[in-house]
Every structure is written in C-alpha cells, then in structure tokens.
Amino acid sequence: MRRMTLILGLALAVLVAVGVGLYINLSRPRAVMVPIAVADIPAGTVVQRALFRGVEMANIDSETLDAWVLASDFNQAVGRRLNSDVRAGFPVARAQIDPNAVGAIETRLSLAVAGDAGYYLPIPVTPDQVGNFIQPGDHIDLIVHIGSLRATTLSASPTPAGATRRVSDTLDMPMTKLVVQNLEIIRVERDPAPRAAQTQANSREAARPGDVRRLYALVTRDQLEVLSFALRNGEHTFAVRGVGNTAPPAPTDAVTWNDFERWFFAQRGVSQDTLVTTR
Numbered sequence: 377m378r379r380m381t382l383i384l385g386l387a388l389a390v391l392v393a394v395g396v397g398l399y400i401n402l403s404r405p406r407a408v409m410v411p412i413a414v415a416d417i418p419a420g421t422v423v424q425r426a427l428f429r430g431v432e433m434a435n436i437d438s439e440t441l442d443a444w445v446l447a448s449d450f451n452q453a454v455g456r457r458l459n460s461d462v463r464a465g466f467p468v469a470r471a472q473i474d475p476n477a478v479g480a481i482e483t484r485l486s487l488a489v490a491g492d493a494g495y496y497l498p499i500p501v502t503p504d505q506v507g508n509f510i511q512p513g514d515h516i517d518l519i520v521h522i523g524s525l526r527a528t529t530l531s532a533s534p535t536p537a538g539a540t541r542r543v544s545d546t547l548d549m550p551m552t553k554l555v556v557q558n559l560e561i562i563r564v565e566r567d568p569a570p571r572a573a574q575t576q577a578n579s580r581e582a583a584r585p586g587d588v589r590r591l592y593a594l595v596t597r598d599q600l601e602v603l604s605f606a607l608r609n610g611e612h613t614f615a616v617r618g619v620g621n622t623a624p625p626a627p628t629d630a631v632t633w634n635d636f637e638r639w640f641f642a643q644r645g646v647s648q649d650t651l652v653t654t655r
Contacts, residue, residue: 407434409447410467417462419511420566420585423453423473443469459512485563485592496562497603499591506614508588512564515617516593517557518603522610523550551632555606556599557625558617563592 411428421427430447444467445453457474489496506516567586591614595603606612 406436407432408436408441409433410444411447411450412467413462413464415464417458418585419458419460420564421458423456423458423468425450425454428468443471445470445473461511489562489594493597495595495597495600496592497595497600498565499593499607501588501591501612501614503587505612506588506591506616508585510561510564510588510591510616512562514561515621516559516561516591517615517617518555518559518606519552519613519615520555520606520610521550521552521613551630553630554628556603558623559593559595559599561591561593564588565590565592 409430410433412431414427414429417427428450453468453473458468458472459474460472462468462472485496510516566588
C-alpha cells in the first residue's frame with residue numbers, strides 16, 4: 377500500500393512538473409527573426425541580403441507576422457524587386473515584393489487591370505518630366521505644350537503723351553493644356569541601377585534605383601485616343617498628385633499666347649487697349 381502511494385505521488389509530481397513546464401513555455405513570448413532594413417530602400421530596388429539585418433522580435437500577433445517577410449522565408453524575396461519604399465529600421469511586407477522575376481517585370485501586367493473595359497498604356501518619360509520619386513499607386517495628370525513662338529518683336533514708339541506703346545508681332549501661338557487627369561500608375565520601369573562597390577560606407581548609394589524610363593498607366597477606352605494623340609505631339613509635363621488628392625477630372629480652359637500676353641501686361645498695369653497687334 378505504501379509502495380502504491382509512493383508511485384502515485386511520483387506520477388502526480390511528474391504531471392505537475394510537465395504542466396508547469398508547458399505553462400511556462402506557452403506564456404513565454406514567441407520570438408521570431410525578422411529582416412529589418414539597414415537604411416532607406418527606395419522602390420525599384422532588387423532585394424539583397426546586404427540591405428537587411430535580422431532582429432529577434434516577440435509579442436507580435438500572428439496576423440502581423442503573416443503580412444511580413446520573415447527570416448524563414450526571406451530566400452523567396454531575395455532577387456525580387458520592391459514596389460514601394462522600405463524605411464530604415466522597418467520590416468518589409470509581403471505586399472511590397474513584386475511577384476514577377478526581375479527579368480520579367482512586365483509579365484502578365486494585364487492581371488492588374490480590373491474590369492472588362494480597362495486597359496494599361498505604356499508612357500515613355502524622363503526624370504525631367506516626372507521626377508524619380510514616382511511609385512506604383514501614384515496618380516498623374518498629363519499637361520501638353522503644343523506650338524512654339526517662332527518670332528516675337530517688341531518695339532516702342534513715342535505717343536503724343538510721351539508714353540510708349542508696345543507692338544507685338546506673333547507668327548505662331550503656343551498652347552498649354554491639361555489633357556488627361558488622375559491616371560493611376562501600376563508599374564514604374566527604370567534603367568538599371570548604377571553599379572557601386574558593396575561596402576557599408578556606400579550601401580545607401582548602392583541601393584539607389586536607376587532613372588525612370590516608362591510608366592504603365594490604367595486607362596479607359598475613352599482616354600485611349602486623346603492620350604495617344606497627346607503623347608505623340610508637343611512636349612509633356614506630368615504632375616504627380618498627392619496621396620490625398622482625389623479630385624475628379626474637370627474641364628480646363630488651357631493657356632495660349634494671347635492669354636499669357638494679357639496676363640503679362642496686366643501685371644505691369646498696362647491696359648490691353650493700348651496694345652497694337654499686327655498679324
């Protein structure tokens with residue numbers, strides 16, 4: 377009887393020890409290794425191990441962890457391109473990794489076009505036209521400049537009152553027009569990033585992407601003709617909308633040389649009635 381009691385006591389002690397161990401293990405914060413950006417990484421950069429360092433984190437909810445690229449699956453992200461900026465000290469989200477291979481960025485881009493009446497249109501651009509900070513998800517307005525001022529002569533002749541009279545002879549009339557508004561950019565194509573030595577001192581410079589070369593914009597059928605015409609005529613400026621700028625497209629008056637001329641002389645306090653225009 378005493379032996380049986382001893383055995384039961386030992387078994388109970390073992391169960392208590394196992395239970396305490398399980399409780400301690402379950403109550404202990406779950407630690408995972410998370411890749412963190414060493415420095416600011418701009419959109420368009422190809423993911424490399426040198427751009428990240430591993431940091432052990434705990435008490436992160438599972439929903440957040442599912443959205444991040446963890447050390448355990450970081451190999452799947454290496455060699456792919458970022459579609460948005462990653463700030464220094466922050467992890468990279470799975471949604472920030474372009475699913476396409478680096479050499480096939482345009483593969484099935486049509487999958488990003490929703491609806492049965494949508495299109496995407498490639499728009500050739502330069503950094504001077506749109507800058508180098510545009511990213512997928514931004515919205516742009518297209519401004520077109522058509523015509524050139526070939527020759528303008530301004531001369532002064534005395535008037536009876538001793539004042540001067542301005543005479544303008546304009547052979548051509550340039551025009552500036554806001555043609556298409558609120559185009560969503562779904563892809564930004566860039567030149568290859570400039571090569572740089574992979575050292576800690578210039579790691580930030582090495583991560584800088586190349587110049588923007590081409591934008592891929594979502595367009596509707598009604599926009600195709602106007603946009604195609606505008607892209608093949610005149611000079612272009614692209615205005616990038618702020619994230620909170622959701623103003624719908626609205627008609628504009630455009631600006632011609634005559635408009636600029638009236639504004640110019642109004643700023644000088646000269647009445648349009650004093651101008652003599654010879655055509």
